[in-house]
Amino acid sequence: MHAPSPDAPILFFDSGLGGLTVLGPTRALLPTAPIVYAADYAGLPYGKKSDEELAARVPALLGRLVERYQPRLAVIACNTASTIALPHVRAALDLPIVGTVPAIKPAAEMTTSGVIGVLGTEATVRQPYVDDLSARFAAGKTVLRHGSPGLVTAAEAKLHGLPVDLGAVRDAIAGLRDQPGGDAIDVIVLACTHFPLLRDELQALAGPGVALIDGAAGIARRIASLTQGQRWPAEARPGTAAFTHSNASPPPSRSALAPYGIGHIETI
Structure with missing residues (x-):
């Protein structure tokens, strides 16, 4: 596997904004890491969906996100998605995948x-x-x-x-x-x-x-371990948040995401 470009981001994925609690400690360890935070607002809440639906939905959506953003690593920052879909995602995608499990x-x-x-x-x-x-x-x-x-x-x-x-x-x-x-x-x-x-x-x-x-601190340490020795940009840049479209759940304001290093919001 080729060494990733310094600009290759870490992709965080959740049904909504919960994964920000994993992004926070990760940024503390890797302050200049490029970040893409993806929230599946069109599918929120995952806890109400069947196992079969999530086992199909999560790998398909992550496949689109990986194709679009070309991350060096993807983090399923969602316990529900991890406990149900993690094996399916790892089988479908050719990059390191970090899951989230109950502590x-x-x-x-x-x-x-x-x-x-x-x-x-x-x-x-x-x-x-x-x-x-x-x-x-x-x-x-x-x-x-x-x-x-x-x-x-x-x-x-x-x-x-x-x-x-x-x-x-x-x-x-x-x-x-x-x-x-x-x-x-x-x-x-x-x-x-x-x-x-x-x-x-x-x-x-x-x-x-x-x-x-x-388990957020442990996940952050795992991300740091898997990317050890890789190159990062010299300075931190604003990250990107990408939301699947939902009429019922509009994205939050930039000011709410700014403390997590997010400066751009996209709809996918």
């Missing part, structure tokens, strides 16, 4: 009560992949799951400058706490990249004795 392993190492909560989309929490992670890394511990589509909507609203639906946050925490053993949860895995956008709201309702954990 159950570090949560199991952190818990003292032995009870872990996993908050994700409905599609993510039902996946056998989560069963496998729990069996491999949290054997002997209790792993409680709850699917919360309302948190995705609340996170998107927050980045659009709208009020946060605290009822959705309250319902998500209650969805874990109200399960048998839920009162002993001391670590909650944020198994959707949207959810760290609501970290303050979730922490306030979960209480100070509960740690919230996600």
Whole structure:
């Protein structure tokens, strides 16, 4: 494989704006890396779609994005898409693909009560992949799951400058706490990249004795490792955000994306 051009971007892909929580720590490690952030607003929310639909939709859309932007590496910055479509994407595309999986392993190492909560989309929490992670890394511990589509909507609203639906946050925490053993949860895995956008709201309702954990920092380190030794531009340039067209979900303003290094917005 030829060494990529310094201008070849890292492509981040999500159903919406959740992948920005992965982009942020990646930019901290690779400050001059060219960035393309792609959000499939036409398909939002992924958590409501069937496994079969996502297994077909995600590789096809990523194929179009790779052809258009010629990235050096693609990041599926979406737990739902990763747990369902990652093998299909890797089979279809000839470039490194980094997925996003629930941070159950570090949560199991952190818990003292032995009870872990996993908050994700409905599609993510039902996946056998989560069963496998729990069996491999949290054997002997209790792993409680709850699917919360309302948190995705609340996170998107927050980045659009709208009020946060605290009822959705309250319902998500209650969805874990109200399960048998839920009162002993001391670590909650944020198994959707949207959810760290609501970290303050979730922490306030979960209480100070509960740690919230996600996998973004580990994903950023993986990206840095896979691109080690590659050339980058001498200076950082504004990144590009590309949104699939949706009448129901218009893209956010440039000012909302500017803190993540995004300066251009396109519709695809």
